[in-house]
Amino acid sequence: MTTTETVHVDLGARSYDVRIGQGLIDHAGAEIVALAGKRRAAILTDETVAALHLPRLQAALAAQGIEAQALALPAGEATKSWDRLGQAVEWLIAQKIERKDLVIALGGGVIGDLAGFAAAILRRGVRFVQIPTTLLSQVDSSVGGKTGINSPQGKNLIGAFHQPALVLADIDVLGTLQPRDFRAGYGEVAKYGLLGDERFFEWLETAGPTLAHDPQALQRAVRHSVAMKAGIVQRDETEQGERALLNLGHTFGHALESATGYSARLLHGEGVAIGCTLAFELSARMGLCSQEAPSRVAAHFAAMQMPSRIADIPGDLPDDEALIALMGQDKKVQDGKLRFILARGIGQSFVTDAVALDDLRAVLAASRA
Template identity: 70%
Template structure:
């Protein structure tokens, strides 16, 4: 097992990474409990695969538990399901000193984290991420929230977990599409700040499905990079915005596709990273080789990397730009993009000409 410490003073916590953590979850969580009781929130798909293992692990430590199963999918990050979660936790008499366990991918982690942030003005929660995307990104850093009709993750709070248990063994149960979607967030870390990690991924990423050691390294390095950035900028006043490489495009595309299975979040991140590097090249910030290298790697992994890879019709370039205008990264009415001077050299740009963005989108539509 690897361990990454997220150093945030009184809000510090550990991210434990490795196979078998789900079966040991009771022993891992027990030291944090004031009384031996937890509430588990999961989704129907994850419950069928992993809930019994978690319950057995809790039983082994004498920890009582109850579980709420929500529908699977991005649409669950909504007001109705959020209200269901909060009301169930109150009915379960979860107290401020208790712990709520989020067992699932990014959707469950985000929703449960937000519910924990507002329940009794803040209860503790443990992230037990079950997807590659949630293990390397959404379970770490304390961003929680739900979607609105106006856009993705526009309602939420910063609320750090008490502990994160990333069981890399359970990634074996992921469908190939979900594993690849999660890889969109892994490759983002190399692109934004670690060219050496990106070099490693070009060689080793095809082995992530079958090589536990490669998987452990990819997850651990991604978490290390996120932890380092979150420690410098917990509430996204500066450096943390770098983690949004590809996300300005991604969130607009997710809104345009109705948060449906047409486009998974990690797929949108991969497409967004490819577009961000091409935008950087068009603005003269990086060489022509960089965006070509990004697209070549994504294609070699069998991933979506172009707008044309998204099934169905998309809005026009101007409408996509309008959707970007609702993004959380807008400051003083100006849209911020994460651009790059090369592989591993991302930076925040606030003065990108809208007409260049529109032309880029037109060319790819």
């Protein structure tokens, strides 16, 4: 049994703790009771997660006298839509959730983003708790206050910054993930080493393949990732500068997700892995980093049985010009210019819009070959 650890996200009046450890869902009532106001909460989850974990959460809340109804939405990226957001908000209103009550997001990044956005706009802001149930959501989307839904024109284009009141990252639940879903979440873990901590990436090169079966190593990976993100969020809460580095790989990845219809053909973390490799390939082509760096990135994702090239995505894809057009819908676009997170080496990322289209086309073409 690992010891529960806490990462504090210091944002003044919006500060909160991220609790990381084993068995946290079974103790969620004790963790949440101080926040629960009139001891009422509403849980937003998805049908897959509800079958696995909802009864335990409701029992833990009930043990502390917290009444909690639940709405289970369909699993999958398509749930991050206007229709499902409307359904969630109307259900919360019907449950008479008030500003001092709690919304609890029990699920992966889709549910966390949707529930957080619903909480942000309900009565102009209701408190919410994140209980992330995937590796991806534990290390990334549950921390930092980004909430939102997708548009047919692009990913996460509609949303708000709304910080949670508490995050409970129970690493035990990661044992219920399918291997592909666990590996997809790992794409975001590796990203932290690649963007700002070469020593962490070096550790992952050894420890990565064992994480799914080693609770202590897994907790270390989650805690370190959360601590890195918390530090960046504290310095740049609303992405005016440094926080953009967290999008390493995402300009490419989001375009590829859009091109595959946000379907099971390409999971978000897989898109991030391909995107990180492409970002290093582009950096090397521009002479910013050594040729060895992208090879090392691709080799690590291969060791993790993850995709690293566009050619690894099954099925047909739009041509390169169409992919570049999809990149143009990215949130990081400023004054009509594409912005990329590139790197001078592993752990040395930076933001730039000085990318020649010919270099971009060459990297995309090579990744398809």
